[in-house]
Amino acid sequence: MKIAFACQDCKGWESIISPHFGKCAFFVIVRKTEEGFQIIEEIPNPYQNSAPLPGALPAFLKEKGVNLVVAGGMGKKAQDFFNEWGIKFLVGVKGKIKEILPYLEENRKED
Template identity: 45%
Template sequence: MRVAISTDRDAVSVHFGRCPVFTIVDVENGAITKTDVVENPGHHPGFIPEFLHEKGVNCIVSGGMGRRATQLFNSLGIQTIVGVTGTIDEVLAKLQAGTLTAGESLCQPGAGKGYGLDKTECDHPDKKAINKEGTQ
């Protein structure tokens, strides 16, 4: 399975479309066999799901994602796991152990500013996800 993780520095990004990079890993029989980091090609509706689909991604992990993005990923056969926080190393360990779970999306419906040039960001408490212990 090939998994993309929206990444901001060393942590899961709060919003998949605004992350600087994606960490893409191949997981086989509980082992990570390959890791790549690719630049986010840009945030406009429908582009990132297609971009990751072309990279062979089967699953996207992120802190948050809007409903339309979730539908686009699902239409391409890409599973979405949202509400994930913590460092990339923590997420990779959970992937290997088979214990990674989804939560509530950190992007709330209606929090964006609509489509267009003035859309800047959802109303997140911080641009970097905070884990359950309250640290970044």
């Protein structure tokens, strides 16, 4: 499973979740394995400073093979794209990536 965390900064496990998916500065891509979690990529949001392009950012993460997106908030259009493509999302999240991992470990065992 590949998880994209929408973050305000790029500090590995210390990265802070962004309050809004589309305006995040970075994505920290994490792979969940039987052994635990591993950061596999940290990338700037290519659309952070551009005019809104509905579907562009969800398509970008789809191309990366992401199965789950974690953000503080997310607009309905982005949610609709993810739903259409079978990509799960978790919103209302605050804090650092390392603080969210125990929740994902406990509640996503079926993935």
